[in-house]
Amino acid sequence: MSAPIRVLVCDDQVLIRTGLATIVDAQPDLEVVGECADGATAVDLAGRLRPDVVVMDVRMPVLDGIEATRRLAGAGVEHPVRVLVVTTFNLDEYVYEALRAGASGFLLKDAPPERLLHGIRTVASGAALLDPDVTRRLVGEYAERIRPSRTDPADSPLTPRELEVLHLLAEGLSNGEIAAALFISQETVKTFVSRILAKLGLRDRVQAVVYAYRHGLVS
Template sequence: MTITIAIADDQQLVRGGFRALLDAEADMRVVGEAGTGEGIVALVERERPDVVLMDIRMPGLDGIEATTRIVSDPTLSATRIVVVTTFELDDYVVAAIRAGASGFLVKDTEPVELIRAVRVVAGGDALLSPGVTRRLLARVAEGARAPHDQGLLDSLTDREREVLVQVAAGRSNEEIAAELFLSPLTAKTHVSRILTKLGVRDRVQLVVLAYESGLVKPGWH
């Protein structure tokens, strides 16, 4: 299976570097580049890539609004967006995660980590380390304007709520299984059911929901 990728960055040199690196991988293919937000939205609508590497600061439509447009289009639900930013906890990153991005990378990421990140996100996993997850989502929680409908979490069983708390801590399925004395397959099944019940795209959005609903508080581990 080949992972298709689109690259959005206003610097041609950055786009060219990413393209050369990713196209060299046997299981990856860059389907296009764009230097503006409008351009990447049009490219994604046309090519429907698996993963988008999204710069934030671009002329005209910025990466946050471009992310919002892509995520809000139900026909593009299979496309995952990774924000590529200069600073790890840039306020723009928080806004992008809120908009529906599946994770983020800093621009000085090592090449091997960029390649790994594309595979991780294409596979449906979140691209946030546990420590970064807690710091980032604490920022999301602090900026929450209003909690989600509390009734939304009523659809979850007690065990599913326990699993959601673990997801919010940035733990993998294997770590959740060890913490709650489950098999990894059972943990994975619980996460899949929670995603379906709450109608969210991926684990990153589950973490956002856990904080914004009040199920998890900033500073919890």
């Protein structure tokens, strides 16, 4: 039997933090190794407790979740920790910055418990997680800020088919949904996604979505 996934929960609201920890700790394959109320403590605890995943709020005192994520998972971090941002999107306009800081994914706080648990397991496995509802609203609500520059598709290293896959990925579609939309197999979709990440020098699907929005490759 494999060791449980070690989870650190960081949220400054006690009821939310306790609720998240209770949901996670009730699973036989998950273990809450620590809780905290601010980003600075999260960084400190992550260094000592070595969690597999940090469930991170964004708006917190002392050190916000964006900077904490950057210190835990950003470029150049020697031993990066996977961060799953759980946020209230309507109140939080910093989701995009959190993803740029290195978060492996995000969920809405009103997501059902099973989606949270799936998200933790997904991120722990090395994959990225994007909440489709939030992904589809990123461009609509923050289009100008998210896309400071445009890249001519002709100048992109991606093929037209790869750009098509990136477009659907950026809209929050799963591999299965992309496969159905393009009438190809899920394995083929996985191959396309791997090629996109390799060509663009990106770590995961989250970074691919950020790249697509930032460079205006999707509308």
